[in-house]
Amino acid sequence: MAAQPLLVGNPVLLVIDIQKSAFLENYDGGIPKMTAYTQAMRQARKVIDAARANDVPVIFFQEAHRPNMVDFGRELDGTEDVHCVEGREGTEIAEDIVGLRPDDYVIKKRRYSCFIGTDLDILLRGLRADTLVMVGGLTNVCVHYTFADGHQKDFYCRVVKDCVGGSSDDAHDAALNAMEYLQTGAVRMSEEVISAFSSHKAAAA
Known part of the structure; x- marks a missing residue:
């Protein structure tokens, strides 16, 4: 089928799991990351700032698990070790990297997909969202699963290639292809998305 426009209707930016663990020295976050991971997370700030400047709503997500591990489910059956435990420094959103503000929308999640067990659906309805633009990580896990769920809920879904990072280069590329x-x-790419945000604001004026 022919590609749809980059933005259809009302866009919303989803900032998925850009957390402190990726930026702390000698911190074992329990999850493998591709070499360019932190660079991609820092690059995401440009898209976040562009969304704010052009009146595109931004929703931040934080994966977090209870210390007694009751809500991990099957997450430790694969490659990942214990990760994103509440109360640990690395679990907090990297506020300085993403420019988090006190009045931002922030959703804590217990699963990979931003839709599972959260109020994201309700918030998106309130924002009258049509297109979901995604940055953050991991490309092959939380981003991919959120994209797939959004797709099946009939949202137009976009992923910013240079602002997402996977558990490895191969996994990152495979998820983007999927x-x-x-x-x-x-x-x-981020340049396309930033330009589209600007055009969207101009068209709405």
Whole structure:
């Protein structure tokens, strides 16, 4: 099928799990990350700032698990070790990296997908969202699963290639290919998205 426009209707930016663990020296976050991971997370700030400047709502997500591990489910059956435990410094959102503000929308999640067990659906309805633009990590886990759930809920889904990072280069690339398979033209670069945000604001004026 032909690719849809980058932004359809009302866009919302989802900032997925940009947490302190990726930026702390000698911190074992329990999750492997590709070499360029922190660079991609820092690059995401440009898209966040552009969204704010162009009146695109921004929603921040924080994966967090209870210290007694009751809500990990099957997350430790694969490669990942214990991660994102409440009360640990690395679990907090990297506020200085993403420019988090006190009045921002922040959703804590217990699972990979931003839709599972959260009020994201309610918030998106309130924002009258049509297109979900995603930055953050991991490309092959939380971003991919959120994208797939959004796709099945009939949202237009976009992922910013240079602002997401995976557990490895191969996993990152495979996830991007899988998302592009679901929606042609879904994988875009930050420059395209920033320009689209600006055009969206101008069209709404």
